[in-house]
Structures are given as structure tokens and as C-alpha cells.
Amino acid sequence: MTDTTATQSWFASLANPTRFIALSGAILPWLGGLTALCLAAGIYMSFTTAGDYQQGETVRIMYIHVPSAWLAMMCYTVMAISALGTLVWRHPLADVAAKSAAPLGAAFTFLALITGSLWGKPMWGTWWVWDARLTSVFILFLMYLGLIAFNKAMDDPGRAARVSAIMILVGFVNIPIIKFSVEWWNTLHQPASVIRMDGPTIAPEFLWPLLVMAIGFTLLFFTLHLMAMRNEIWRRRISVMRRHAARAAQAGG
Numbered sequence: 001m002t003d004t005t006a007t008q009s010w011f012a013s014l015a016n017p018t019r020f021i022a023l024s025g026a027i028l029p030w031l032g033g034l035t036a037l038c039l040a041a042g043i044y045m046s047f048t049t050a051g052d053y054q055q056g057e058t059v060r061i062m063y064i065h066v067p068s069a070w071l072a073m074m075c076y077t078v079m080a081i082s083a084l085g086t087l088v089w090r091h092p093l094a095d096v097a098a099k100s101a102a103p104l105g106a107a108f109t110f111l112a113l114i115t116g117s118l119w120g121k122p123m124w125g126t127w128w129v130w131d132a133r134l135t136s137v138f139i140l141f142l143m144y145l146g147l148i149a150f151n152k153a154m155d156d157p158g159r160a161a162r163v164s165a166i167m168i169l170v171g172f173v174n175i176p177i178i179k180f181s182v183e184w185w186n187t188l189h190q191p192a193s194v195i196r197m198d199g200p201t202i203a204p205e206f207l208w209p210l211l212v213m214a215i216g217f218t219l220l221f222f223t224l225h226l227m228a229m230r231n232e233i234w235r236r237r238i239s240v241m242r243r244h245a246a247r248a249a250q251a252g253g
Contacts, residue, residue, distance in 0.1 A: 014133050016092075016218075017092065017093065017096075017233045017237075018221050019196075020093060020115070020170055020230075020233070021042075021230055021233060021234075022192050023160055024226045024230055025054055025230070027226065028227065031226070032223050032224060033218060034219055035219040035220050035223050038212060038215050038216035038219055039216035039217075039219075039220065040196055041085060041212055042063065042209060042212035042213035043063075043213075044064075045208065045212055045213075046063040046091055046209045047060065049205050049206065049209055050205065050227045051202055055122075055123060057093070058119060058122050058123070059206070061115050061118055061119040062206070062210065063209055063210055064111070064195040064213070065112060065114050065115035066213075066214070066229075067162075067210075067214040067216075067217035067218075068108050068109075068111040068112035068115060068211060068217065069108075069112040069116070069137070070165070070214060070217070070218075071108040071217050071218065072105060072109035072137065072141075072220050073107045073140075073175050073178060073179065074218070075101050075104055075105035075108060075221060076105055076140065076143075076144075076168075076171070076172065076174075076175055077172075078097070078098075078101050079098045079101045079102065079105065079147075079168050080098075080169060080175075081167075082094045082095070082097040082098035082101070082165075082168075083098055083164070083165035083168040083169050084165075084169070085097070086161050086162065086165040087096065087136075087162065087165050087166070087169075089161070093229070094161075094165075095161035095164070095165070096223070096229050096232045096233060096236075097148050097229060098161075098164065098165065098168060099151055099164070100150070100228035100229045100230060100231075100232050101146045101228075102144055102148050102223055102227055103144075103148060103228070104146060104150065104221060105140075105144045105145035106141060106224060106227065108217075109137065109140055109144060110141060111133075111139060112119065112129065112137060113141060115136065116134070116137075123241045127167035129144070131183045132177075132181035132182075133178065136174055136177045137178055139174055140175075140178065143171045143174065146166065146167075147164060147167060147171075150163070150164060150167070151164060155189045157236070158223075164166055168243060172224045179210055189208070194243060
């Protein structure tokens with residue numbers, strides 16, 4: 001068996017919810033422990049570094065705001081990939097992944113909006129401005145809420161999965177708008193200072209705590225996402241069992 005075939009076989013095995021639950025159950029304790037270590041290290045580094053000469057102690061909001069903003073976009077990207085899995089590859093767990101990620105994306109986006117407002121007041125002199133970056137992130141938050149509400153309102157799981165996947169893919173156009181808004185339009189936000197072709201422009205004493213916090217937040221997302229997927233699988237199984245029990249009771253009556 002070639003490496004490619006072995007990899008495909010491994011991914012195919014994850015289509016079985018029972019195998020996914022078993023594998024995720026083995027991974028979660030280690031992933032949770034690594035998440036706790038990274039977040040603890042990141043928080044320690046965030047509070048032990050010196051404040052910025054211009055922003056003072058308010059610069060520490062960056063260590064929460066920036067990872068939250070990154071995760072807000074990454075979470076929707078995960079949902080878009082899952083949507084492709086639903087529509088193109090018909091993967092049984094793709095809709096589970098997308099549905100489980102939506103509340104997490106909404107939470108990270110809300111945290112990014114709140115911390116951005118707290119950071120913006122002393123820096124910009126206002127809590128909020130309707131510039132391109134802030135407006136597009138706010139729209140992303142509304143998109144998350146809309147998808148959550150839609151999934152709860154639909155009674156047909158199969159139809160809900162397909163329509164939700166289409167909505168997610170259409171909404172993905174907002175992600176590059178958020179990313180490149182500071183370059184396409186005149187906004188209060190500064191251009192990218194970490195992920196750049198010519199290297200980061202942020203000072204190392206701020207860069208390292210930021211990167212550690214970003215890794216911690218990313219691990220936190222995957223930990224919570226796996227837990228949410230497991231809960232969604234169990235919820236669907238219980239729902240199917242209840243429907244079968246109700247039909248059996250009707251047939252027996």
C-alpha cells in the first residue's frame with residue numbers, strides 16, 4: 001500500500017462517527033493539556049513584557065484581540081472547507097464540523113470586536129468607527145449568528161446541511177475582504193505587521209508573546225471543536241433513537 005493510499009484510507013476511516021469519537025477521545029486529553037500549557041505561557045509572557053512607549057499598558061489587549069481576530073477568520077475557513085466536504089465529497093462528518101464550528105467562530109469574533117473596541121478607545125479616541133475592517137468583521141459576526149439560527153430552525157438535517165453549506169461558501173467572500181481591507185481602503189487599522197513577505201515588523205518583545213498566544217488560541221479552538229463535534233454526533237444519535245422509538249410506539253399503538 002502506498003503512502004497516498006494509506007492516507008486516503010485513514011481519512012476514510014474518520015468518516016465513521018464511532019471511529020472518530022474513539023480517536024478524538026484519545027487525542028483530547030493531550031490536546032487539552034498542550035492548550036493549557038501554551039495559554040499559561042502566553043499569558044505569563046504577555047504580563048511580564050514591558051508596555052509600549054506609545055500605547056503603554058493598553059498594548060496588552062493585543063495579545064487577546066489579534067489571536068481572536070485570526071481565529072474568527074480561520075474558523076470560517078474551516079467551515080468553508082467543511083462545506084465543500086458536504087457538497088462535493090459527501091463526507092458524513094463535514095456538516096458536523098461546520099455546525100460545531102459556528103458557535104466557536106461567533107465567540108471568537110465577538111471577543112475580537114469587544115477587545116478591539118476596548119483597545120480603540122484610548123488609541124483612536126472612539127469605541128467604534130464604521131471603517132472597512134470593523135464593518136466586515138461585524139458582518140462576519142452576523143453571518144455566524146445567521147448560520148446558527150438557520151441550523152436550529154431547520155427540521156430536515158439533510159436539506160439543512162446542503163443549504164447551510166451553500167450559504168457558508170457564498171459568505172466566504174467576506175474573509176479576503178476582512179484580510180485585505182486595510183490595503184484596499186483607508187482604515188484606522190494598520191497594515192499586516194506579523195505575516196509579511198519581508199518578515200514581521202513588530203518588535204520581538206511583542207512578537208513572541210503574540211505568537212505563543214496565537215498558538216494557544218488555535219489549540220483551544222481545535223480542542224473545543226473536537227468536543228463540540230463529539231457532542232453533535234451524540235445529539236444526532238439520540239435524536240435518531242427518539243424518532244425510531246416514537247415510530248415504534250405509534251406502530252404498536
